[in-house]
Amino acid sequence: MANKIKNPQELAALKEKAKADLDLRMGPKEIQITVHMGTCGIAAGARDVMAALMDELTTAGAQNVTLHQSGCLGLCDREPMFTLVDKAGQEFRYGKLTKKKVHRIVQQHVVGGSPVADDLIQA
Amino acid sequence: MRELSLHILDVIENSIRAGASIISVGIVEDVAGDVLEITVEDNGSGLNIPVEDALDPFHTTKDGKRIGLGLSLFQAAAEQAGGALTIDKSDLGGVAVKVTMSLSNIDRRPLGDLAATLSSVVCTNPDLDLWCRFSSGGPECVVRVSDVARELQVNERCGLAIARRVSEKIRNGLAGMSGRS
Structure with a gap:
C-alpha cells in the first residue's frame, strides 16, 4: 500500500518529483533528431531509418533525444536523411542513411558526442 | 514505393502539413468481392486547390518546389492494380483520400509493415490522435x-x-x- 501523505510539504515534494519525471520524458530534450519524410525520403527508406532510430535509441537507453518528422528538405538525392541538433544548437545533416549507419551515429554521436564525419552531408 | 503503407505515410504527411489533429486510417478487405479499400481522412484545413491539381505530379502547394508526386504515385499504384484513387471532403472536416484496388491483382503491392509505419507517426507527433480501423468481413478492429x-x-x-x-x-x-x- 502506498505511503500516506501526512502534510502539505510532503504533497508539494511529491508534486515536484512528478513534475521532474514529466519534464525528463516530455519536456525539451538535449538532442533533437528530425527525419525528413517527404515523398522522396519515404521512397528512399525514411520509414526504415525512423524504425532503426527508435530501436537504437531504446537499446542505447538514450533518454535525452526527441524524434520529429518533417517534409522534404530539397536534397532528394541524399535521402534518406535526418538532421540532428545537439544541445548547443548546432545542426548536423546525415544523408544516404542505412540501418548500419544509424547504429554508428547513435553510438558515436548521440551517446559519445562525436559527429560521424563520413556520413555528414557536406555543404 | 514498394509498400502500400509507405503511400499511406505519404498521405499522412500531407495531413500533418494541413494542420490535422485527428487522422483516421482505414483498411478494409473484401475477400469475396476481391477489393482492398484504404482510406486516410483528417480534420485538417482541407483541399484548397482543385482535385485535378492535387493529382497532377507537376503541381505542388509547397513553396520553392515544382513537383508534388505523393498523390499521383498512390493513384498510379491503385490503377496498376485495377483500382482508383478519389479525393473528397471528410466527415472529420478535412480531406478524405480513398483508394480501392483488386485484392488478387498480381500488380498490387503488399500492404507492408503498417505497424512500423504508423508507430513512427505516433512517436514523432505527440499531439496527433491517430485512429486505425481494420476490417476483413468480421467485426471492425479499432486502435x-x-x-x-x-x-x-x-x-x-x-x-x-x-x-x-x-x-x-x-x-x-x-x-x-x-x-x-
Whole structure:
C-alpha cells in the first residue's frame, strides 16, 4: 500500500518529483533528431531509418533525444536523411542513411558526442 | 514505393502539413468481392486547390518546389492494380483520400509493415490522435492513440513508449485480417 501523505510539504515534494519525471520524458530534450519524410525520403527508406532510430535509441537507453518528422528538405538525392541538433544548437545533416549507419551515429554521436564525419552531408 | 503503407505515410504527411489533429486510417478487405479499400481522412484545413491539381505530379502547394508526386504515385499504384484513387471532403472536416484496388491483382503491392509505419507517426507527433480501423468481413478492429494513451502512465504518453504500444495493437489488429493484403 502506498505511503500516506501526512502534510502539505510532503504533497508539494511529491508534486515536484512528478513534475521532474514529466519534464525528463516530455519536456525539451538535449538532442533533437528530425527525419525528413517527404515523398522522396519515404521512397528512399525514411520509414526504415525512423524504425532503426527508435530501436537504437531504446537499446542505447538514450533518454535525452526527441524524434520529429518533417517534409522534404530539397536534397532528394541524399535521402534518406535526418538532421540532428545537439544541445548547443548546432545542426548536423546525415544523408544516404542505412540501418548500419544509424547504429554508428547513435553510438558515436548521440551517446559519445562525436559527429560521424563520413556520413555528414557536406555543404 | 514498394509498400502500400509507405503511400499511406505519404498521405499522412500531407495531413500533418494541413494542420490535422485527428487522422483516421482505414483498411478494409473484401475477400469475396476481391477489393482492398484504404482510406486516410483528417480534420485538417482541407483541399484548397482543385482535385485535378492535387493529382497532377507537376503541381505542388509547397513553396520553392515544382513537383508534388505523393498523390499521383498512390493513384498510379491503385490503377496498376485495377483500382482508383478519389479525393473528397471528410466527415472529420478535412480531406478524405480513398483508394480501392483488386485484392488478387498480381500488380498490387503488399500492404507492408503498417505497424512500423504508423508507430513512427505516433512517436514523432505527440499531439496527433491517430485512429486505425481494420476490417476483413468480421467485426471492425479499432486502435485509437488517445485510447492507448489512457492505458499508460502519464510519463509514457509520448515518444517511444506509446509508439511501441500502438505498434503492438496494430499488429494484433492486422492479425485478424485475411493475410492476403
